[in-house]
Amino acid sequence: MKFVFRLAWILLPVSALTLGLKSPFESVQWVSLFIYVPFALALKRAGAWTGLLAGLLYGGLAWASGLWWLLTSMDTLMGMDAWQRIPMATTLWLYQSLPFAVLGLVCGWMNRRGRSAGPLFCASLLTLLVYLRPVFCPVSSVVSVALWTPFIQIADLGGEYLVFFLLLLINWLFADLVTSWGREWKKVGYQSVCAVVLIGGMLVYGYWRIPQYDEHGVLSASRTMSIASLQPNVPVGWGNEGAPIEEFASDEELCLRTLNANEDIVHGADLLVFPELPKFNCLESEFRASGLQVMLGRLGISTMIPSDEFIYATETSSPMVLGEMRSITIKSIRTKYNSLFFHPYGENCTLAYRKLKLVPFSEATPLRDTFPWLKKVIGRKLEVSKGEGVKLIHSHGLNIQPLICFESGFANLVRKGVDQGADLFVEVSNDGWFGSRDAEMKHLGMGIFRAVETRRPLVRCSNSGAGAHVWASGEIVPGTLTPHGRASLTRAKLYCPEVTTLYAKLGDGWLWGAGLIVVWGLGSSFFRERKKD
Structure with missing residues (x-):
């Protein structure tokens, strides 16, 4: 198992750069189902500061292309000098990685209290962090699946952030499958069923909706x-x-x-x-x-x-x-x-x-x-x-x-x-x-x-x-x-079409549910530590 976690750290920058430089994935959209797995595995045994480092590394490299384009625009469009554009672009680059860094910090904190963060908690927290952060550049990493038309149809129910949440949940379930394989077969079966139901449900909904609007x-x-x-x-x-x-x-x-x-x-x-x-x-x-x-x-x-x-x-x-x-x-x-x-x-x-x-x-x-x-x-x-x-x-x-x-x-x-x-x-x-x-x-x-x-x-x-x-x-x-x-x-x-979608009516209101999941997870970890003391 130590080999798996070491491999995760090796693959972490590779997956982040792939996400940042090559998304949206055109002919291999299914890669998005595994693109966050190295990051999820790296957080499994991380401490607070190691998790923070993993988050900064992943979030920063996932926006590496954005840093390059930002520097280009500051030079080409704005005519800024190097002493202006380099620190400004770097600051914005680090800002874009903050949601991943905070997730890593929280997961490390929970690991030290004997209650590892589960897939539902991690997907909820990262989605909330991305949503609540003031937006300067609106490109989200969920754009990786923008060309996978059947997969994103569920956006008419909860928007881009619902697709992001479900994509993260699937990735974290696959990460749990890797760590449970060969040791906890009952857990493997449960996680496999959850992943199949999620992916299958999204695709079935998508193939049902597409013909109504094409x-x-x-x-x-x-x-x-x-x-x-x-x-x-x-x-x-x-x-x-x-x-x-x-x-x-x-x-x-x-x-x-x-x-x-x-x-x-x-x-x-x-x-x-x-x-x-x-x-x-x-x-x-x-x-x-x-x-x-x-x-x-x-x-x-x-x-x-x-x-x-x-x-x-x-x-x-x-x-x-x-x-x-x-x-x-x-x-x-x-x-x-x-x-x-x-x-x-x-x-x-x-x-x-x-x-x-x-x-x-x-x-x-x-x-x-x-x-x-x-x-x-x-x-x-x-x-x-x-x-x-x-x-x-x-x-x-x-x-x-x-x-x-x-x-x-x-x-x-x-x-x-x-x-x-x-x-x-x-x-x-x-x-x-x-x-x-x-x-x-x-x-x-x-x-x-x-x-x-x-x-x-x-x-x-x-x-x-x-x-x-x-x-x-x-x-x-x-x-x-x-x-x-x-x-x-x-x-x-x-x-x-002369229709009004659920998302057009309610927006991102479903994120209150994600907030409750995060509060429950943090509270459970906090009181678990107090009992232990």
Whole structure:
């Protein structure tokens, strides 16, 4: 048995890096059922500090790719110096590993009191710790199963965290099977039955639910919308000093070229969606001069276009000019928003939505309202302001909830939209700076969970890759997953079910039950030690 625990420590960094670098698992989704087992085994005989170390190691390495992308964004998007981005990224990296570290500390504490933490306790505690931690970057490790469509259907009952809880429970049951094998056959039989029932129950539920929301619904229902999604593949660092010189001079021209090359796909669509682009602004003269607005008018199609929005302040001064006092009006930017505009049938654009969830450091300094000094130390001169609230766009008899970039990672934001009447989601994103298909797929995985939780279809329109049309079943419409690093245009007709899921109504209320399990487990360990004394 000592060999098993030593092997667990050897495999612990391997499994953590696999989880961080290769999820969501595409062709081997079942690997997720065992990916946490080395971590669970390492905690079996750990003390408090050893458990803390195991948690920091596993949680940190599971977010290793996130650290790299964070450093890249701080350099590419924010222009930060190394002395700023390295300590900030490392701090956030350690913060992301805290739930695993606390679980390791608690399991070690319980081991020293003669009551090892069981699978139900560990799954409950880690799920609660991830849920209660303030979210800066919403990518959860449960994204590893985002492409295992039958397995995640249960999210319409309890959301992403219910899938995470059950995934952890299965992993910890398998870890117990390893330690009980050959010694406690009765316990092995009980754990095997529990694992089989859990996996089998989730898959049976999934295969029952999927046909209700996939292409069969499109063929039989009238609540549909045909949406085209444009991916122009604008280069990373476009317009920045040192960026490679490309054939086209602007984002608008790249979009126009992609649209011209795929005009036949757009014809007949109800809506055309543009991605979030670094230098694209539909309110500026470049947009009109590029000919893009003319082409959209000729196509006669409604369009959603994200753009920066600036609110200007004007000041009047009276300087002395050539011996005369002259009045001069000075125009300066007062407020900046990351906004989305709606162009009905090629007409002038109207403001539709201002982004609510701002990217830490890139758009806004975290906790800037609570600690204003943080903005002076690490903030940017002009940061993005938060929008007023959830807004819906009404088009072709349906209500669309727009999501900008990583807003697809916030289930509560989507639930608010559904409560207001959202029938489908459109996410626009700029993932070009990632430079990685794996990162783009993680981002897509977040959106897939939102679709399943609320049974609303999703269109994800990306700058560089992993754009997709997703049915309310969580399945990607065949032929719509866009390639990394290549311009493309996709289109699909999506069915919008008129249903309200249990999760949309109740949210994460089931976590109170997980809290009771944690309190019971901690109380049992505490009073066991007191009796022993």
